[in-house]
Amino acid sequence: MAKTVRRTVAQALVKFLNNQYVEFDGKEVPMFEGIFGIFGHGNVVGIGQALEEDPGHLIMRMGRNEQGMAHAAIGFAKQKRRKQMYACTSSVGPGAANMVTAAGTATANCIPVLFLPGDTYADRQPDPVLQQMEQPSSLTVTTNDAFRPVCKYWDRVTRPEILMTACINAMRVLTDPAETGAVCIALPQDVEGEAWDYPEYFFKKRVHHIERTKPSDRAIEEAAKLLAGKKRPLMIFGGGVKYSEAEETFRKFAEKYGIPFGETQAGKGTIPWDHPLNMGGLGETGGLAANTLAKEADLVIGVGTRYTDFTTSSKWIYQNPEVEFLNINISRFHAYKMDGLQVVGDAGAALSLLDAALGKTGYHVSDAYAADIQKAKSDYAAEVDRLFHLEYTGDDFVPEVNDDFDFKKAAKEFLKVTGGAMPQTRVLGVLDACMDEDAIVVGASGSLPGDLQRAWCPKSKGSYHVEYGFSCMGYEVNAALGVKIAEPEREVYALVGDAAYMMLHSELPVSIAEHKKINVILFDNMTNGCINNLQIGHGQGSYGTEIRFRNEKTGQLDGGYVPVDFAMNAASYGCKSYTVHNAEELKAAIADAKKQKVSTLIDCKVLPKTMVHGYGDWWRVGVAEVSKSEKIQKVYKDLMKLNYDAARKY
16 A cells, blocks of 8 residues: 655645656756745635745745736746746635736746636635635636636646646646646635645656657658748748757758748747848738748748737738648647648657758759848848937938827927937837847837837847737736746846836836846837727727826817826836936946846837838738728728638638
């Protein structure tokens, strides 16, 4: 009979997590570095007691907002390329509900995070308890059921012995590169403290091996045959390449056959931007080079990409009538997208096998295509240089996004209110020139991810960290803390808009408490800029997207701009902060921020409409079919034609 150890559910869980390890390519690391937590009545005397009494190697980090701390956990796991992670624990009710958004962020981006929310009483005797959400139709439903649609695995431990199968299945999903994402194990607060005689083998060291799964010989043979017959192939460097740590295999493959590649948000920054075959961002937020080549590509080789609508420009950007798709992906689900030829397997293993098969054919792109690639790269570099050096020149200045917005009036008002008039692209240019080459930029929402994918120039591996699977406002500052924990020797810069900062920056004070310095570059244009561009570009006016006072005369939000002193806000937490109005002030602030030991915030006053414009892209959004506006009527008509063209192709 197996030997047993008597532990509470919470104590057993903490001991189990301490003994999980991940092995990849011969390197073994502890699976969990620690636990982010905010304690309440639903977990403080359960998991809280277990961590206080015997945490093992787990580091407990106290969050300030449940969503914020979970975003920090995502940032950590993403920066660690999914080989290490944090768990997140909260109390029942609103604490648990706060983490649901973060769980969606993790799952949409295929990032492993273990959520451990407290739950209502399994025995139901004190019901309804504080923060309990009662559902008369089923007393089994609690707030934690909201995790089900946003998690890759969900369980509830209603008896102590259930913990064992729940934990094993959680590890199965967290370490599966094809299925990973958020995992939720709900813990009823009475069961957390209940004891059981757990078998000793439950606590043994477990090593979870992440294998380089090989695709079938048939798939490789068909892929080589398809590629060998194409004249203008274009590869996509997706997040799966990064997580597979296959960037060198990808680079050598591209170089050997002369095939250019575009980058997704998840893949960007793994191969330096100046590589001659790196065409930069691709799709709706793509840059000049990749989008130019995409329109004439006769084969798209998607490696480790989910083919989101931003990568495909709503399935529109690949205009060649002969275009086909070759999909290399560890996930069979993603490999089937775009009706492509499926090569299901690890990115590194698949590319190595495809190289061996293709090499026998003597394949290489033509000199004519190579010349087109070189020109696209040259034009791209020149365009980035132009953007980075734009300066506001007064009434004769034409913004990059030149729509029906009354830019001249807004610019004068903005300058009067803030004293600043920097183009957003100029701020990026200064950052590019002044940041250390190994510094990491973190982004997620608003216009900045588009600007970064189109124009940012990563110079070192792992220096680009943008969450765009969920595009979750409020990820930026909080994830930057997780990134800093993952790579403490590198400077980390969160690039965030004013609206996203106000939505959530809860872990900024945690960075102070944890002595984990991050730098926040805040772009204040007093506008939800990307959505303002979207609505005006689709025939509407500027409605509900500028941050303005309510006008007592009109009753609308069309009064003056609402000024906010973001530097003062950050200073109240203990950060070193700056407000800058021009490029010279920004350069000085960056130089001084590098000398600081505490987190910093640089409040940059940037003009609206000065983000990067699109490059031959299209994004399908729902437009009113019936409207009094002739502009909207025309937009709808044009959209339907573009959508029809895209739909006919796939």
